Amino acid sequence: MDVSQRWFYNEFQQSGVDFEDTARVEAYDHNQRSSSEEAERELVERLGISAGHIVIDLGAGTGTFAIQASKVGARVHAVDVSPTMLAYAQKKVHAMNAQNIQFHHAGFLSYEHQGEPADFIVTKAAFHHLPDFWKTVALLRMASMLKTGGILYLRDVVFSFNPSEYHSCIDAWIARMAKPSGEGFTASDYEMHIREEYSTFSWILEGMITRAGLEIVQAHYPAPESAEYFCRKSKNL
Numbered sequence: 001m002d003v004s005q006r007w008f009y010n011e012f013q014q015s016g017v018d019f020e021d022t023a024r025v026e027a028y029d030h031n032q033r034s035s036s037e038e039a040e041r042e043l044v045e046r047l048g049i050s051a052g053h054i055v056i057d058l059g060a061g062t063g064t065f066a067i068q069a070s071k072v073g074a075r076v077h078a079v080d081v082s083p084t085m086l087a088y089a090q091k092k093v094h095a096m097n098a099q100n101i102q103f104h105h106a107g108f109l110s111y112e113h114q115g116e117p118a119d120f121i122v123t124k125a126a127f128h129h130l131p132d133f134w135k136t137v138a139l140l141r142m143a144s145m146l147k148t149g150g151i152l153y154l155r156d157v158v159f160s161f162n163p164s165e166y167h168s169c170i171d172a173w174i175a176r177m178a179k180p181s182g183e184g185f186t187a188s189d190y191e192m193h194i195r196e197e198y199s200t201f202s203w204i205l206e207g208m209i210t211r212a213g214l215e216i217v218q219a220h221y222p223a224p225e226s227a228e229y230f231c232r233k234s235k236n237l
């Protein structure tokens with residue numbers, strides 16, 4: 001991929017939340033409860049990740065999932081555009097004595113996977129940092145990194161409500177989720193998400209996934225603003 005093209009998207013420039021801000025990064029594990037150690041251990045189990053599997057975590061953040069995947073013996077590539085996140089995750093890996101994790105300062109549009117294709121690609125709460133056109137480019141790239149039969153697990157803020165109800169649905173989401181400062185993500189965090197980040201509708205994202213050559217084997221919508229997808233690369237693309 002020729003990222004030197006003048007029209008190429010700069011994924012290293014933070015959109016919305018600034019994950020190069022140390023205070024933000026240090027508060028992240030406390031705020032993001034869906035990425036707790038226990039939740040990530042459960043996800044490793046649900047995916048069936050085990051010893052020897054090659055796993056790429058795109059937008060790896062503070063590394064909690066990467067650490068849990070490495071604990072079952074997987075070889076993990078933890079990829080993130082934020083040097084602050086990577087440094088924080090590396091410290092955590094060191095403190096927990098986790099093995100077999102390689103860190104990469106790169107992103108969906110720039111990570112070049114070397115060696116054997118991946119059994120699993122996992123991306124959680126990160127895909128919304130790309131505008132839709134670039135999400136499609138990223139999905140094509142992820143499909144090319146997977147082995148045939150390999151799985152992409154994608155979880156994010158994704159909207160499955162009726163588009164004409166966007167106003168009340170977004171207000172209701174923020175009212176339901178927002179926490180007081182110091183106790184989790186605040187109303188202004190959610191407002192910034194909508195204003196400056198690129199969460200999209202489920203029907204758009206699902207169209208992109210299938211056009212990238214991946215089959216959606218399971219889709220869950222735990223809430224009208226959240227979705228998870230298990231996608232398989234069924235044939236060599």
Ligand SMILES: C[S@@+](CC[C@H](N)C(=O)[O-])C[C@H]1O[C@@H](n2cnc3c(N)ncnc32)[C@H](O)[C@@H]1O
Pocket residue numbers: 011012019032035058059060061062079080081082085106107108109123124125126129130
């Ligand atoms: C909300 S955090 C999610 C972290 C982790 N995946 C989790 O589930 O807790 C989003 C992460 O995506 C990273 N990110 C933003 N844009 C990215 C891109 N284009 N490629 C890879 N990572 C990106 C941010 O630096 C941040 O660490």
